[in-house]
Amino acid sequence: MTAPSETVLSSALRISVMRLSRRMRQERDSSAGLTASQLAAMATLRRHGPLTAGDLASHEKVSPPSMTRILGHLSDLGMVERRSSPADGRQVLVELSEEGHRLLAADQRRRDEWLSSRLQELTEQERAQLRAVVPILDRLAGA
Amino acid sequence: MTAPSETVLSSALRISVMRLSRRMRQERDSSAGLTASQLAAMATLRRHGPLTAGDLASHEKVSPPSMTRILGHLSDLGMVERRSSPADGRQVLVELSEEGHRLLAADQRRRDEWLSSRLQELTEQERAQLRAVVPILDRLAGA
DNA sequence: TATTGTTATACTCTATAACTATA
DNA sequence: TATAGTTATAGAGTATAACAATA
Numbered sequence: 001m002t003a004p005s006e007t008v009l010s011s012a013l014r015i016s017v018m019r020l021s022r023r024m025r026q027e028r029d030s031s032a033g034l035t036a037s038q039l040a041a042m043a044t045l046r047r048h049g050p051l052t053a054g055d056l057a058s059h060e061k062v063s064p065p066s067m068t069r070i071l072g073h074l075s076d077l078g079m080v081e082r083r084s085s086p087a088d089g090r091q092v093l094v095e096l097s098e099e100g101h102r103l104l105a106a107d108q109r110r111r112d113e114w115l116s117s118r119l120q121e122l123t124e125q126e127r128a129q130l131r132a133v134v135p136i137l138d139r140l141a142g143a
Numbered sequence: 144m145t146a147p148s149e150t151v152l153s154s155a156l157r158i159s160v161m162r163l164s165r166r167m168r169q170e171r172d173s174s175a176g177l178t179a180s181q182l183a184a185m186a187t188l189r190r191h192g193p194l195t196a197g198d199l200a201s202h203e204k205v206s207p208p209s210m211t212r213i214l215g216h217l218s219d220l221g222m223v224e225r226r227s228s229p230a231d232g233r234q235v236l237v238e239l240s241e242e243g244h245r246l247l248a249a250d251q252r253r254r255d256e257w258l259s260s261r262l263q264e265l266t267e268q269e270r271a272q273l274r275a276v277v278p279i280l281d282r283l284a285g286a
Numbered sequence: 287t288a289t290t291g292t293t294a295t296a297c298t299c300t301a302t303a304a305c306t307a308t309a
Numbered sequence: 310t311a312t313a314g315t316t317a318t319a320g321a322g323t324a325t326a327a328c329a330a331t332a
Contacts, residue, residue: 009274010259016280021164023284066300090308090313116153118283126279131152133276136269137159140261141166209323233290233331
């Protein structure tokens with residue numbers, strides 16, 4: 001059984017979070033012509049360092065053939081480099097290129113700029129409230 | 144110029160909001176076999192009442208042929224009803240069916256249930272912090 | 287002649303199944 | 310024989326262009 005006020009909070013929070021995330025995603029969409037899957041794969045490579053194609057596929061919850069395709073595009077664009085593993089010739093190690101690092105950094109900077117400028121319009125107290133709430137949001141997401 | 148602490152808040156908030164929204168979207172995905180586009184069109188019909196196919200297409204930022212296809216599926220599933228406008232025979236008025244209303248309500252209830260149960264695991268003080276922050280998130284999104 | 291919606295066709299992204307190369 | 314990745318093929322979703330019906 002859920003108390004009324006929790007139901008109201010749940011709806012309100014869900015709608016607000018989804019709306020803000022949609023807005024932030026729009027900010028990202030104008031990014032260098034890369035698709036969401038491509039950017040996600042690149043972000044994972046930056047976070048984890050070099051990964052095999054299979055590990056990357058399972059991390060991104062995408063099938064191996066789809067990852068092959070995604071990596072093909074990223075490779076054509078010069079964003080990643082593929083080489084076969086010295087330890088096991090069947091595996092393909094994928095690494096973010098210099099160019100890939102640059103693009104990802106620029107992308108993140110641009111998105112943060114949008115949100116930062118929005119945050120400037122708030123009072124210091126409101127920003128403090130947001131800061132306090134970030135770890136709570138993370139726990140809700142199970143992170 | 145952005146102060147260091149605002150940049151940190153910006154990154155942290157962006158990551159947390161995106162993560163939570165992704166998690167909530169996953170919860171929705173198991174919904175009755177309907178696609179995101181179909182659910183979005185239905186939600187818009189619920190919010191605005193009957194709309195013409197064209198108005199619905201432009202509201203959803205989708206081309207008229209795509210909306211025709213989406214409505215075809217929803218109509219096959221009995222979620223919407225289409226009838227030609229009495230005022231202008233070229234227009235098609237689309238309305239959510241009884242069944243459509245039911246499914247949308249159940250869908251929203253289920254998603255709220257997931258988040259509500261997560262919120263139960265927090266302290267009352269943490270929930271109060273979240274409640275206070277909802278309108279701030281809305282202002283960030285420009286809502 | 288202009289407008290609303292549909293049909294025809296093509297492109298992108300994803301998946302499963304079959305195949306190749308290495309272990 | 311098993312595994313990692315790629316190629317072949319198909320399905321879902323979207324778009325632009327051509328068409329039909331109505332104003």
